[in-house]
Amino acid sequence: MAEMTVQVVTPDGIKYAHRASMVVVGTPDGEMGILPDHVNIISPLTVHEMKVYRVDQEQTINWVAVNGGIIEVKNNQITIIANSAERKREIDLDRAKRAKVRAERELEEAQAKPHSADQVRRAQVALERAINRINVGNK
Structure with missing residues (x-):
């Protein structure tokens, strides 16, 4: 093979x-x-x-x-x-879920502020990564 x-x-x-x-x-x-x-x-x-x-x-x-x-x-x-x-096998699902909640909160706060494009992007990336970790951890 x-x-x-x-x-x-x-x-x-x-x-x-x-x-x-x-x-x-x-x-x-x-x-x-x-x-x-x-x-x-x-x-x-x-x-x-x-x-x-x-x-x-x-x-x-x-x-x-x-x-x-x-x-x-x-x-x-x-x-x-x-x-x-x-x-x-290395992913701590509880930690990943907490990171997702934190990233969602940070994204909401950043979107409410004017001129916070960098903060919005950082929060979006953190949310993306947390969701990816959760998805893999649930496989």
């Missing part, structure tokens, strides 16, 4: 490293599926849930909450350099 090596790296180090038969990531243009022998590419990533179909565990999908970054696919090696990333 053809396979690829997948590695997710953040400023905190390697968050994920395995062999896979397929990987699905989120890009600004939508979801992108990557199979072995994929054309070499570099692409930006969005806040999205990454799906890794592992070679050594049939019918098993590993979920990773990826919070932006870039992906490079080259010679069956997938390298993701992410701002932050968490595997499903």
Whole structure:
């Protein structure tokens, strides 16, 4: 069976490293599926849930909450350099839910203020990340 090596790296180090038969990531243009022998590419990533179909565990999908970054696919090696990333098993759902509530409150407050575009955008990103973590944690 053809396979690829997948590695997710953040400023905190390697968050994920395995062999896979397929990987699905989120890009600004939508979801992108990557199979072995994929054309070499570099692409930006969005806040999205990454799906890794592992070679050594049939019918098993590993979920990773990826919070932006870039992906490079080259010679069956997938390298993701992410701002932050968490595997499903690492996600504290209660903490993620509290972060979502806090981000929603901050977004409301920022939208009520004039000239607060930066605050609005930061709150939107925090909300996006919290929702992504919750989605992955619930898989």
